[in-house]
Amino acid sequence: MSDAEPGLRERKRLATRLAIQQAALAIAASDGLGAVTVDEISRRADISPRTFFNYFPSKEQALLGDDPTLPADEQLDVFVGGGPSGDLLRDVGVLLVHSTQALIDERGLISERQEVLRANPELFSRRMASMKEFQHEIETAVARRLEAGEPDPEVRRRQARLASIVALGALRHAWWEWSEQDGETRLVDELEQSFADLGALVSRSLV
Known part of the structure; x- marks a missing residue:
């Protein structure tokens, strides 16, 4: 947790x-x-x-508001080294939880910010650029982790990009679930749950 x-x-x-x-x-x-x-x-x-x-x-x-960014410390080193669980998607989720804990999770800001972004396309473009940069951070971290087991750089690139897109999809899912609630659930808790749900779906598809 x-x-x-x-x-x-x-x-x-x-x-x-x-x-x-x-x-x-x-x-x-x-x-x-x-x-x-x-x-x-x-x-x-x-x-x-x-x-x-x-x-x-x-x-x-x-x-x-705050741009999400991966932690530049021991959590990132643990991830690149193959931890903490050894399951790639689960470990990406742990990494994003560390990132999300630094963000302000105030539900009221979401609708207000969306309204302002819709009215000002230049701000919306900057938001999209920051999310693209965050995706690139995730992609780079995953590619570094894959170096130990995948010698083909093109395969690593494709897999890392796919993992980064899936990770951002789970993050968006967590934001939606969290923003629609009125309770005391925190964004980081919803993110943990979204990655748990993702892992359950992936496991189910393999049986």
């Missing part, structure tokens, strides 16, 4: 990060993208512009 609840300091950091995103999206939704400025976001979030830049490099990134 996912890690323990964050401490007080981390909860305050997440609350500030959430407030910045909520302010940015509210301005864009009510007044348009041109009205979104760092000063106005900071005013509504009750922080200083200097504090804003401690959390986001630009107003556009505050609108888009």
Whole structure:
């Protein structure tokens, strides 16, 4: 299962990060993208512009929110080395859980962000580009893991790309399931469940 609840300091950091995103999206939704400025976001979030830049490099990134990224630490090394379970899809799921734990899972942000993205195609394009970059990260990690057992680089490339696409599909499934609920279920828990369901489906197809 996912890690323990964050401490007080981390909860305050997440609350500030959430407030910045909520302010940015509210301005864009009510007044348009041109009205979104760092000063106005900071005013509504009750922080200083200097504090804003401690959390986001630009107003556009505050609108888009956190980009998912793979952990650049021991979890990635364990995955590339063939762990933690030895099952590729299950281990990709573990890796994405580590990535998702760093994201803010506030249901209210989803509909607000989708509305702003629909009204501003340039932001939507940036979101798609960030997800494509994340897919490439997954593909690269899987290809590195496959090096130990697959000598053909073309086969590794094809398999790694397929695994990355499947992984993002499971992540999207988790987001949908989580966003449609009203309970206390966390996004990371839904992601774990989506990969468990995926594993069950794959196993069923083999019998």
